[in-house]
Structures are given as structure tokens and as C-alpha cells.
Amino acid sequence: MKKVFVTLTVLAMLTFGSSAMMAQTEAQAAPEATEQVAEEAAVEAVEAEAVVEEVVAETPVEEATGMKALHKTLKTKFIEGGAGFMAATLLCLVFGLALCIERIIYLSLSKTNTKALLANIEDALKSGGIDKALDVCRNTRGPVASIFYQGLSRYDEGIDVVEKTVASYGGVQLGLLEKNLSWISLFISIAPSLGFLGTIIGMIAAFDKIQQVGDISATVVAGGIKVALLTTLLGLIIAIILQLFYNYILSVIEGLVNEMEDSSISLLDLVVEYDAAQKK
Numbered sequence: 001m002k003k004v005f006v007t008l009t010v011l012a013m014l015t016f017g018s019s020a021m022m023a024q025t026e027a028q029a030a031p032e033a034t035e036q037v038a039e040e041a042a043v044e045a046v047e048a049e050a051v052v053e054e055v056v057a058e059t060p061v062e063e064a065t066g067m068k069a070l071h072k073t074l075k076t077k078f079i080e081g082g083a084g085f086m087a088a089t090l091l092c093l094v095f096g097l098a099l100c101i102e103r104i105i106y107l108s109l110s111k112t113n114t115k116a117l118l119a120n121i122e123d124a125l126k127s128g129g130i131d132k133a134l135d136v137c138r139n140t141r142g143p144v145a146s147i148f149y150q151g152l153s154r155y156d157e158g159i160d161v162v163e164k165t166v167a168s169y170g171g172v173q174l175g176l177l178e179k180n181l182s183w184i185s186l187f188i189s190i191a192p193s194l195g196f197l198g199t200i201i202g203m204i205a206a207f208d209k210i211q212q213v214g215d216i217s218a219t220v221v222a223g224g225i226k227v228a229l230l231t232t233l234l235g236l237i238i239a240i241i242l243q244l245f246y247n248y249i250l251s252v253i254e255g256l257v258n259e260m261e262d263s264s265i266s267l268l269d270l271v272v273e274y275d276a277a278q279k280k
Helices: 002-080 083-110 114-127 129-138 143-153 159-177 181-213 218-279
Strands: none
Touching: 083 159, 083 181, 083 218, 114 129, 114 143, 114 218, 129 143, 143 159, 143 218, 159 218, 181 218
């Protein structure tokens, strides 16, 4: 019996000892694995950060180099085309764009919600009469409201006078909408004309060189032809740009004019209804 008890005791001690040794080994291996994983993650993070910094550092340099090269090319072509004619042609673009932007801003501010305005005027006529309708027009921005105000202010003189006033003042507002368009069309015409003038001067210079040298060669003619082509190219590009803005402005004006005419007819109908209600 004692032998059995001793045997069991020895087996238990061996089992407990082996388990403790395995646990200790695992406990020692775990921090080592964790430290290795952490070191690998840190290395990967450093490498990724280095790649990002390299990309960020290279991209602006490439873009700056490209912009610099483009600016240098344009500057060179500008000088080769003749600074005088190229600068004069470029001024047409500057002044033309300034007028186009001014017209676009003015026309944008001239747009009015005519349906809402007519509804407000109708409510004002029903609740407060002509004076309240005039206040509505006075507090509304745009040419349509100005036309309505001028027409309603002549209500005491009769509906015929109101109609004539609306038509006359509509012409005045149309003139304000079309202001400076003649200058824009002038710059559209001048820009290619200056380009063609530079072309003629360049060709004359080319023939002068041919006459001086006494021989026709590509190197002799190239300089004058280059001036001719560059000035013509710039003039045509400027004319195309200004023409696009000009046509857009004309389309906006046409829309505003149609809106003014339609709303004027609706206003006259409201005035006729109001006058008939007042006479009852």
C-alpha cells in the first residue's frame, strides 16, 4: 500500500512539474512573440511613412516643374510673336473679359421671380390698392419690378397710359440690359484684326530678309512666318473666348426680355381686373 501511495505521489509531482515548466516556457515565449510583432509593425509603419513623404515631396516638385515649363514656353512664344502686337492683342482679352464679367453679374442680379412678384402684386391690389402694390414693386429688385412700378404709378391717368408706360419703360430697361455689348463686339473684331496685322508685318519682314540675303531658305523665312502665325493664333483664340461669353450674354438677355414681355401682359390683366372691381 505504501508503495502504491509513493508511486502516485511521484507521478503527481512529475505531472505538476512538467505543466509548470510548459507554462513558464509559454509565458517566456509570449512576450518575445509580442515584441517581434511590434517591431515588425513599427518597421512597416516607418516604411509606409517614408513612401508617403517621398510621394508628397515629389508631386509638388513635378507640378511646379510642369507649371514653370509651361510659363516659360508661353513667355518665349509671347516674345517671339512680337511683344507689341501680342500685348495689344492680349489687352483686348483683358478688357473684353472685364466687360463680360460685369454684364454677367448685372444680368444675374436682374433676374426676378415674376410669378411670385405678380402674386404679391395681386394680393396687394386686393388688400391695399395701388399704393401697396407700388410698395411691393419698390422693394423688389430687377427690371421687371421697375417696369411694374412705372406702370402702376400712372394708374390714375388711365389704363391706356399704363400700357404705354410699361412698353416705353420696357425699352429703357432693354437698353440697360444691352449696355456695353457693343464694346464686347468691338474687342471680338479687334483681336483677330491685330493678329492679322501682325501676320502681314511678319510676312513683310520675311520678304525683307529674303531680299537682303538674295536667297530663299527655311532659316531666312522661318522668323517672319513664326511671328505671323503666333499673332494670328493669339488673336483667334481671344476672339473665340470673347464670342462664347458674348453669345451667352445675348441668350440671358433674350430670356429676360421674354420674361419682361410676358409679365407685363399679366400686369395689365391685373390692372384691368382691379379697375373693373373699383368701378363696381
